[in-house]
Every structure is written in C-alpha cells, then in structure tokens.
Amino acid sequence: MTTAPAGLGELAADLDAGDPLAPVRDRFLLPEGVVYLDGNSLGPLPAAVPPVLTEVVREQWGTGLIRSWNTHAWWDAPVRVGDAVGRLIGAAPGQTVAGDSTSVQLFGALSSAAALRPGRRLLVTDPGHFPTDQYLADSVARLHGLDVRRVRPGDLERFLADEGDGVAVVSYSPVDYRTGELHDMESLTRLTHRAGALALWDLCHAAGALPLHLDELGVDFAVGCGYKFLSGGPGAPAFLYVARRHHAVWETPLHGWNGHADPFALQQRYTPAPGIARARIGTPPMLSLLALEAALSAFDGVDMAQVRAKSLSLTGFFLRCAEDLLADLGFEPVTPADPARRASQVALRHPHAYGLIQSLASRGIVADMRAPDLLRFGVNALYTSHQDLLTAARRLRETAATGAYDPSPHGAAGTVT
Amino acid sequence: MTTAPAGLGELAADLDAGDPLAPVRDRFLLPEGVVYLDGNSLGPLPAAVPPVLTEVVREQWGTGLIRSWNTHAWWDAPVRVGDAVGRLIGAAPGQTVAGDSTSVQLFGALSSAAALRPGRRLLVTDPGHFPTDQYLADSVARLHGLDVRRVRPGDLERFLADEGDGVAVVSYSPVDYRTGELHDMESLTRLTHRAGALALWDLCHAAGALPLHLDELGVDFAVGCGYKFLSGGPGAPAFLYVARRHHAVWETPLHGWNGHADPFALQQRYTPAPGIARARIGTPPMLSLLALEAALSAFDGVDMAQVRAKSLSLTGFFLRCAEDLLADLGFEPVTPADPARRASQVALRHPHAYGLIQSLASRGIVADMRAPDLLRFGVNALYTSHQDLLTAARRLRETAATGAYDPSPHGAAGTVT
Numbered sequence: 001m002t003t004a005p006a007g008l009g010e011l012a013a014d015l016d017a018g019d020p021l022a023p024v025r026d027r028f029l030l031p032e033g034v035v036y037l038d039g040n041s042l043g044p045l046p047a048a049v050p051p052v053l054t055e056v057v058r059e060q061w062g063t064g065l066i067r068s069w070n071t072h073a074w075w076d077a078p079v080r081v082g083d084a085v086g087r088l089i090g091a092a093p094g095q096t097v098a099g100d101s102t103s104v105q106l107f108g109a110l111s112s113a114a115a116l117r118p119g120r121r122l123l124v125t126d127p128g129h130f131p132t133d134q135y136l137a138d139s140v141a142r143l144h145g146l147d148v149r150r151v152r153p154g155d156l157e158r159f160l161a162d163e164g165d166g167v168a169v170v171s172y173s174p175v176d177y178r179t180g181e182l183h184d185m186e187s188l189t190r191l192t193h194r195a196g197a198l199a200l201w202d203l204c205h206a207a208g209a210l211p212l213h214l215d216e217l218g219v220d221f222a223v224g225c226g227y228k229f230l231s232g233g234p235g236a237p238a239f240l241y242v243a244r245r246h247h248a249v250w251e252t253p254l255h256g257w258n259g260h261a262d263p264f265a266l267q268q269r270y271t272p273a274p275g276i277a278r279a280r281i282g283t284p285p286m287l288s289l290l291a292l293e294a295a296l297s298a299f300d301g302v303d304m305a306q307v308r309a310k311s312l313s314l315t316g317f318f319l320r321c322a323e324d325l326l327a328d329l330g331f332e333p334v335t336p337a338d339p340a341r342r343a344s345q346v347a348l349r350h351p352h353a354y355g356l357i358q359s360l361a362s363r364g365i366v367a368d369m370r371a372p373d374l375l376r377f378g379v380n381a382l383y384t385s386h387q388d389l390l391t392a393a394r395r396l397r398e399t400a401a402t403g404a405y406d407p408s409p410h411g412a413a414g415t416v417t
Numbered sequence: 418m419t420t421a422p423a424g425l426g427e428l429a430a431d432l433d434a435g436d437p438l439a440p441v442r443d444r445f446l447l448p449e450g451v452v453y454l455d456g457n458s459l460g461p462l463p464a465a466v467p468p469v470l471t472e473v474v475r476e477q478w479g480t481g482l483i484r485s486w487n488t489h490a491w492w493d494a495p496v497r498v499g500d501a502v503g504r505l506i507g508a509a510p511g512q513t514v515a516g517d518s519t520s521v522q523l524f525g526a527l528s529s530a531a532a533l534r535p536g537r538r539l540l541v542t543d544p545g546h547f548p549t550d551q552y553l554a555d556s557v558a559r560l561h562g563l564d565v566r567r568v569r570p571g572d573l574e575r576f577l578a579d580e581g582d583g584v585a586v587v588s589y590s591p592v593d594y595r596t597g598e599l600h601d602m603e604s605l606t607r608l609t610h611r612a613g614a615l616a617l618w619d620l621c622h623a624a625g626a627l628p629l630h631l632d633e634l635g636v637d638f639a640v641g642c643g644y645k646f647l648s649g650g651p652g653a654p655a656f657l658y659v660a661r662r663h664h665a666v667w668e669t670p671l672h673g674w675n676g677h678a679d680p681f682a683l684q685q686r687y688t689p690a691p692g693i694a695r696a697r698i699g700t701p702p703m704l705s706l707l708a709l710e711a712a713l714s715a716f717d718g719v720d721m722a723q724v725r726a727k728s729l730s731l732t733g734f735f736l737r738c739a740e741d742l743l744a745d746l747g748f749e750p751v752t753p754a755d756p757a758r759r760a761s762q763v764a765l766r767h768p769h770a771y772g773l774i775q776s777l778a779s780r781g782i783v784a785d786m787r788a789p790d791l792l793r794f795g796v797n798a799l800y801t802s803h804q805d806l807l808t809a810a811r812r813l814r815e816t817a818a819t820g821a822y823d824p825s826p827h828g829a830a831g832t833v834t
Contacts, residue, residue, distance in 0.1 A: 038483045045479035062462035063448045066455045101699025103673030135672035135687035234703035255552035256520030270552035282518025286651035288702030
C-alpha cells in the first residue's frame with residue numbers, strides 16, 4: 001500500500017464535495033445501507049418513476065381505458081421516448097424509436113443494414129461482443145446467405161484492408177461489457193465507411209454513461225437497452241436508431257401494424273410508415289415504456305460532458321483504491337488506466353471472483369461478476385459517489401483478507417447484464 | 418320494436434341475478450359512470466394489478482435491485498406467465514412463453530413453422546385476418562422464398578383439395594376481429610393437418626374469451642396478446658405456444674441470449690434452450706410482464722365453460738336489444754346469430770358508425786368502430802353485465818334517434834385493436 005486508507009478518505013470527501021452532479025443523486029431512490037455498483041446491469045429506481053407509474057396505471061389505464069391511446073398520447077410514445085433517448089446519444093429527433101428488446105432490435109437492424117449493401121457477403125462482429133449480438137449476426141447471416149467474421153476492434157483496420165470490399169455491416173459495441181474497455185467509435189466508424197460498409201453500434205453499455213455523437217460520426221444504425229445506464233427498469237424497452245439518410249430506402253422484415261404508413265386504415269398490404277416510425281412493429285408494453293420515459297427525466301439539465309468527467313473521476317478513483325487497497329491481495333485491474341480507453345465500469349481479475357461478489361453482496365455492496373474471474377463495478381455519474389467506491393474497496397479488502405467467502409472457482413451468477 | 422324496453426330491463430335483471438360470475442366483476446376497477454365494451458381492444462384494470470406493481474417497483478426493483486432476477490424469480494417469469502396463459506388456452510405446462518409483441522411472436526412462429534415443412538412453398542392466411550398477421554406472412558414468405566395465399570376459412574377445404582400438398586402453414590384466427598364471427602378451430606386444424614400442413618392460430622381475440630383446447634386439437638403454433646380479454650394492460654406482452662412434439666426440432670431465427678441453453682455462460686455460439694424457453698429471446702419488460710401475471714389472477718377459480726356460457730348470454734342479449742331497440746334506426750347486426758359461430762363481441766353495421774361511437778363515448782359508453790361502418794361492442798364475461806348492454810343499447814338508440822352525432826361518413830378512430 002502506497003497510501004493510507006485515511007488519505008483515500010480525504011480524497012473521496014474532496015472529490016464528492018466538488019462534484020457538480022452530487023444533487024442529481026436525489027433523483028434516485030437508493031436503498032439504505034447499500035452501495036450499488038451494478039447499474040451497468042440494472043439501473044436503480046429513479047424517484048420520478050413510482051408516481052408516474054401510479055398515474056399511468058390508475059388514471060390512464062384504469063380510468064382513461066382505451067381512450068388513453070389518444071388522450072394520454074400513448075400512441076406517440078415509441079417515437080417520443082425514442083427522441084428522449086436520442087438527446088443522450090447525439091441523435092436529432094425522428095431517428096430513434098423505443099420498444100422491443102435489444103435482441104429484437106438487433107435482428108431488425110442487422111437485417112436492414114445487410115439489405116442496404118446487396119452483393120456484400122460479410123457481417124463483422126466482435127468475438128468479445130455480448131452473446132446476443134453474436135447469435136443474431138449468425139442468425140441473420142444464415143437467413144440472408146451471408147457469412148460472419150469475428151474480428152476484434154483492434155484488428156478491424158487490417159481485416160478491412162484485406163476483405164473490406166466484401167463487408168456489408170460492422171456490428172460493434174463501444175464498450176467491452178466484461179473489461180469496461182472503451183473502443184474508439186469515431187475511428188472504427190470511419191474505417192467501416194471507408195470500406196463501403198455500414199456501421200451498427202450496440203450502445204447497451206454506453207447510452208447514458210458517456211457522450212455519444214451518432215449524427216456527427218455518421219453512424220448508420222444503433223441499438224441499445226433502456227435498463228442499464230438509462231435506469232428504465234428491469235427489461236425496459238430497447239431503442240433503435242436509423243440515420244435519416246437511410247430512411248427513404250431502409251426496410252425491416254418485422255412488418256408490424258404499428259409501423260404501417262396508415263395503421264388505422266387496417267389495410268391488407270404493408271406500406272411502411274415514413275421515417276423511423278416503421279420500426280414501431282407491434283403494440284409496445286406501455287407500462288414499461290412509460291416507466292422508461294419517466295426514468296429519462298433523471299437526465300434533465302444534465303450535461304453528458306459532466307457525466308463523462310465524473311465517471312472518469314469515479315473509475316480513476318476506484319482504480320487508485322484498487323492499487324492502494326487490493327493489489328497486495330491478488331486483484332488485478334483489467335480496465336485500461338488510460339481514461340480515453342475506459343468506459344463507466346472497472347473490472348478486477350481475481351480467481352475467487354464468484355465468492356467475493358457473493359460475500360460483498362451480503363455486506364451491502366452490490367456488484368457482479370463475469371465468469372471465470374472478473375469482478376465488475378459499474379459506476380453511474382448520476383448517483384455514484386467516490387465515498388461509495390471507497391466503501392466498496394474497503395469491504396472488498398476486508399472480505400479478501402479474512403477469507404470469508406465461498407472459494408468455488410467460479411459460478412453462474414444468475415444476474416442479467 | 419317487438420318488446421318494450423321495460424321487458425328488456427326485467428330480462429337483464431333476471432339474467433344478471435342468475436349469473437354465477439357476477440362476483441368476479443369486483444376483481445376489476447371499472448370507472449364510475451362508464452360502461453366499458455372495448456375490452457376486446459384493451460381490457461380494464463384488474464384490482465390485483467396496482468398493489469403488485471407497487472411492490473414490484475418499490476420493493477423488487479427499488480430495494481432488491483439486480484438481485485430480484487433471482488430472489489423474486491424475475492428470470493422465471495416468461496415461462497411462468499406463459500404457463501398461466503397456457504391454463505386458459507388448453508396448453509399443458511412448458512409449451513407457452515410470454516413476452517414480446519404479437520407481431521414479433523408471429524414473425525418467429527411463421528418462420529419456425531415454415532422451416533418445419535421444407536419443400537412446401539405456400540403460407541395460407543385469411544384476407545380478413547388482422548393486418549399484422551397478413552404483413553408478417555408476406556414478410557416471412559419473402560425472406561424464405563415462399564408465396565402467400567389469402568384464403569377465407571370457409572374456402573379452406575376447397576383450396577386445400579387443389580393445392581394442399583404445397584401448403585406449409587395455415588395461419589388463422591378463430592375470431593374475425595371486425596365481425597366477431599367464430600371460425601371452427603377444430604375442423605380447420607383437422608383440414609390443415611390432413612393436407613400435411615401446420616396450424617398456427619392467432620388467439621388475440623380468443624384467449625380469455627372462450628375455452629380453447631390447443632393440446633387436444635393438436636394445434637402446432639399459436640400466438641396471442643395479453644391486453645384484450647386477458648386484461649394485462651396496454652401493450653401487455655404477447656405469448657407464443659409451440660406444441661411439445663415440435664420442441665426437439667423447432668428453431669426460431671430470433672436467437673436472443675435469454676433463449677440460450679446456458680445463458681449465463683455467455684458463450685459465443687447459440688445453442689437453443691430445450692423446450693419453449695428458446696422463445697424467450699431478449700430480456701422481457703418485467704413491469705409489463707408482472708402486471709400481466711397479476712391480471713391473470715382475475716381468472717382464478719373461473720371455469721372457461723362458464724365464461725363461454727355467460728359470454729353467449731351477453732352477446733345474445735345484446736343482439737336481442739339491437740333487434741328491439743335499434744333495427745328501426747338502420748342498425749344491422751353482422752355478428753352471427755348462431756351461438757356456435759359467435760365469439761365475444763357484437764358488431765353492428767351503420768353508415769354513421771364513426772360519429773355514433775364518438776357520441777356514445779361522450780355519454781359514458783365506450784366501444785369502438787372499424788371503418789367504414791362497423792360499431793364493435795366487446796363483452797367480457799368476467800365483468801360485463803346484461804344491464805351494461807341494455808344501457809349501451811338504450812343510449813345508442815337515443816343518440817341515433819336524436820341525430821346528436823358527427824355525421825362524417827367515416828373516421829380514423831385512433832384506437833388500438
């Protein structure tokens with residue numbers, strides 16, 4: 001240890017005292033006695049959600065009944081909530097729709113993107129990509145007679161130099177969901193476009209965690225979930241972004257009646273709605289969708305540059321805690337020390353990750369693990385404090401030092417990413 | 418008029434007094450002063466939902482956080498809620514999953530079913546089928562190089578005699594969503610199987626409204642929504658049924674990680690979960706899904722044969738009201754008088770359907786219309802009374818007789834089927 005715990009305590013207090021986002025923490029109902037570092041799996045409950053949901057259930061559904069599709073503008077919610085997400089990801093209005101799961105949105109986006117590059121037979125995905133992204137690349141490829149290539153982002157340039165003219169779509173995430181490594185969206189999008197391919201980004205671990213600039217970077221398609229850094233609730237609807245320049249020609253195979261140009265004419269043949277509305281597909285789960293909308297109000301007036309600055313301060317501080325308090329106990333940081341390559345979580349490697357995370361949870365520190373040996377600590381600048389992280393690091397030190405945990409080599413932590 | 422309104426009033430009172438399901442009405446929070454006859458579009462709020470949803474939001478999400486995927490069995494919900502739906506549709510456990518929208522479920526079911534009949538190039542749908550069913554048949558056919566044939570259920574036998582050996586799937590609804598006509602699932606399923614094709618039923622307008630016997634009839638696939646007769650809330654998750662005999666070979670193109678055989682191993686390659694669990698796809702919208710689960714408790718102890726008997730009593734009574742109170746004002750019933758051919762709604766034809774429905778709504782009678790000239794009155798045996806229907810018929814008579822309505826020939830009633 002190079003610094004005494006007392007020094008870290010003063011540092012945490014100073015950093016928290018100077019935090020311009022500190023008041024935003026009150027927009028979340030965090031349980032007493034819990035340090036919550038798993039908002040990268042499921043965001044906590046925003047204070048705005050319970051009253052909105054009570055009103056939606058009692059008044060809008062209970063009293064308004066079917067009329068609320070008009071009187072409470074339920075019908076407009078997918079695009080309205082999509083636009084609210086759009087403000088956080090650098091998307092001008094009319095390009096983002098909220099609804100369905102990330103998996104379903106990925107299926108539509110991959111199919112749509114591949115169809116825009118006929119004659120190109122390759123879908124590129126990341127072998128480190130979240131499983132659903134890889135499964136759907138394989139499935140869409142099989143349906144369309146394409147092939148999948150698994151290429152790490154760091155190898156993309158070399159790969160495209162050889163095979164770029166065969167690539168239809170490059171489907172990546174800016175964040176490695178295990179290590180928290182941040183890939184450079186700008187350069188990867190540029191490389192993709194230079195090869196004549198389309199860029200599809202999965203923003204599950206990025207939306208709400210860092211500034212994104214989809215329009216500015218010329219991203220073609222993007223998807224993401226509503227339940228991690230957007231704190232929209234368990235299984236909150238996902239979102240799909242399609243750049244406006246594709247709207248005239250873009251097609252999705254998921255032809256639901258909500259996405260018809262004239263849905264209430266109830267015609268026999270499908271005519272896609274103009275713009276992003278064709279991605280509405282079927283009737284959305286309104287309770288979950290309106291909970292997400294309420295949750296997004298936690299971002300009102302929050303500058304994403306401030307979110308990024310605080311997130312880096314938090315992860316940097318936790319890496320410092322790990323160095324000072326945990327290095328001698330066998331914890332090895334795998335999240336890059338370079339801020340430019342660090343998203344909004346810190347992953348530590350330890351052979352007893354499973355037991356340590358279980359033991360921490362019993363002591364009020366909620367984080368998660370990825371088999372076989374990664375402990376993941378997600379931070380969210382809207383509610384995480386430096387003091388939270390110091391508390392977590394200290395308890396982890398105590399737990400590891402005393403050996404008070406299940407030493408199973410691994411385990412299926414039944415949590416949802 | 419052949420019967421004085423007073424006679425209808427006595428009849429309504431008698432029928433309601435002898436209704437064994439009358440106490441079930443208290444399981445719904447129906448607003449004061451409203452007669453709700455649009456539960457075939459959006460079921461009303463079950464009394465069980467608000468307390469469950471408050472607990473789910475405050476305790477399970479707010480306090481339990483990510484841990485609730487295990488501690489509150491969120492992970493099991495899609496199959497658990499699917500089985501609860503299964504009890505209402507004649508499906509033994511393990512064959513029904515809840516989640517996604519009907520449109521997405523239809524895409525998966527049509528794709529899956531077509532793949533089980535390689536070499537057969539025809540998908541049969543009903544030209545009177547709800548639009549989404551027709552759009553997705555067209556879309557799936559295009560993806561798989563198949564052709565769609567639009568064949569009315571009444572013409573199926575003749576069609577299959579000519580072209581049956583080319584048919585992969587017959588995709589029908591037992592209920593015409595406009596007229597309320599009930600098709601014979603048993604004979605249509607038998608005809609389909611005799612031709613060597615698979616039967617896919619859309620139960621949106623049937624589940625919760627009448628007894629269904631999927632296992633007994635040997636139905637292959639079925640889908641349906643959670644928000645009509647199941648009263649699961651706006652856009653409540655849909656369901657998918659896949660008969661157990663197909664589980665060993667059945668495949669869906671929607672390869673989400675929730676449907677993987679070992680989801681938390683987070684493997685690169687997709688291995689479908691055994692049984693119906695492979696249809697879980699992505700992470701489901703838990704608030705909407707658990708609201709649906711709570712809503713289904715309104716069926717606890719309710720015998721679907723009683724539901725059917727009361728539903729027929731209600732629609733029969735309303736047809737009688739229409740004959741006595743409305744026939745002389747130009748209303749023509751289009752729902753079959755034969756109980757065996759009548760589902761759980763009554764449709765009346767009138768050239769001013771749009772204005773009449775609008776005017777009725779302003780007088781506390783909520784029903785809906787389908788362009789150009791159908792007024793739809795849905796009944797749900799769990800909460801509709803004969804008195805409700807008499808009130809509706811009387812107000813409709815007053816409205817039509819006084820001409821106090823917008824006489825526009827039609828209009829896009831922005832309601833959701």
